[in-house]
Amino acid sequence: MQFNRDELLGAYRRMKTIRAFEERLHDEIKTGEIAGFTHLYAGQEAVAVGICDQLTVDDKIVSTHRGHGHCIAKGCDVKGMMKEIYGKAGGLCKGRGGSMHIADLEVGMLGANGIVGGGAPQAVGAAIAARLQGKGRVGIAFSGDGACNQGTTFEAMNLAVVTKVPAIFVFENNHYSEHTGDAYAVGTSNDIASRAEGFGMKAWRANGCDYFDTYSTFAQLLEYVRAGNGPAAIELDTERFYGHFEGDPQRYRGKGELDRLREERDCLKAFRARVTEAVLLSADELDAIDSEVEALIDEAVAEARADDLPDPAGVADDVYVEYY
């Protein structure tokens, strides 16, 4: 695949934004200012960005509890997200949702989800709507190796197959569901794509720590689905660099595992090496993006801290559209 300079710079910026956002949260959570459950996406950036870079705002995605990366890749406002995670009035969801429930319908991000497996059926619904719209749009469900064991995910895959709607099941296999390994929990010899095939849809596999492999493999899938061939799935082999949630002691990791992952499976490092070796971009250009992104995240945190708390008088607002 050919990428022009702007595309490459943009992809790097988006991946770097996710990484910096998550690394900053990892530090800020230690201050005690952010409570609740925060599941960091660092390590999996190539998946969200490699996929969302090929979508329009009219393509809908549904996300998971580990949703920050999907949000940023789909175009959610980074400052609004940070405020949401701080539980502030200016948050994308007015501080009501928090890290696990960020949504921005205007950019086609139908919501992160605290219920594992909650999202996949909704992507089928988005695909039904997309087909009616008739413009080749798609509905995408991001799911983990844990979520692929949930009945809702099975039902969604079968529903998509029998209705032949343009639904896409993206399985991010980071090899853990909380503390349990995919080798234990995914019965099909930890092969999720074959499960999708078993439901009767075409499935692809890619290296989810490589932007280019993810992008080009997903491009084939997307062309197939946009052409009206029905649903499809892709399994991305990827890694998470932090604990399941912040505060996880990660005793299930092997010795030196995290260091090795950071060394060998870092999608940002791989991207940098690839584009600089091919002399497509210079290290200076990438460094400049790094600084800009860090500055953006600094601002986002400062503004989130300074933002007002939501007005408690509104605690029961927005439950309904009318009658209440």
Place this chain on the structure above:
Amino acid sequence: MAVMNIREAIVSTLHAEMERDEDIIVLGEDVVGGNGTAGGPEAIGGIWGTSPGLWEKFGPERVIDTPISESAIIGAAAGAALSGKRPVAELMFADFVGVSLDQIWNQMAKFRYMFGGKTKCPAVVRLVYGAGMQTAAQHSQSVYAMLTSMPGLKVVLPTTPADAKGLLTEALRGDDPVMFFEHKTLYGVKGEVPDGDFRQRFGEARVVREGGDVTVVACGRMVSFSEKAADKLGADGIGMDLLDLRTTSPLDEDAILESVEQTGRLVVVDESPPRCSLAADIAAMVSERAFTSLKAPPAMVTAPHSPIPFARNLERAWVPSPQKIEDAVRRVLAFR
């Protein structure tokens, strides 16, 4: 008597009961933890730390780590119970009742009745519930009222380590499906726990305070909040009868009615939205059965009719507070 917290009381009771009765099995997500990883099994022992050591002692056929599949967890527990076992199924968060509701409601709860009393379903479902840790709309709910409304289920909510032991033991020795609710903010609550064999009967409320001026009925975390209110009110010479329900099904109606007959004033505290809540249920029961004793309308202290918000101050505004309980007590006392 040993001093321990609620978490330790649950862990030690599970160990003791599994030793005593080899029909008891445990299943749930990460109840072992570490399966299929480099760290190996028992890397964690449950994210709430309520099942460490079980797998090591009782082995993988009795202590079963499941994939993320709540319908199958509860359904498997139901089937094992029909097959002579005593499963303890863990829902990491009570909110996941949403995923598994059919197996609880249409299956487990109804077998005995539908099958003409020929069978029993001695399953225990442990549910981690409650707000207070900013875990937001899908990880903070107190779904006990919904399950209390379902004939066939028993619903248990320990608030002390002694009750955790006594009620869990009772659940494991009984023959009906029991929904065993553990409030996520109460695991660290310490107290004395009777040694040896100790069962706490269901349907016997715990008398936390005897004050005589007003009856406050609460369960779960709302019991300690009511105690805080009682301390404040006590300073003004107002005495509270405080009942900790321990179980909402069966419900200790007698204890509630006896107290209200003395005080004539009722406040029910419930960590849920008000509609079809436990508070509404008890207020209605008292209004019907003790109408002539009442000197004021029963008061309900509940959350608002909304999901649970994330932001710290919003969550605080949502959860019934000691202040709101105190205010409600003063209101019913002021009623003329």
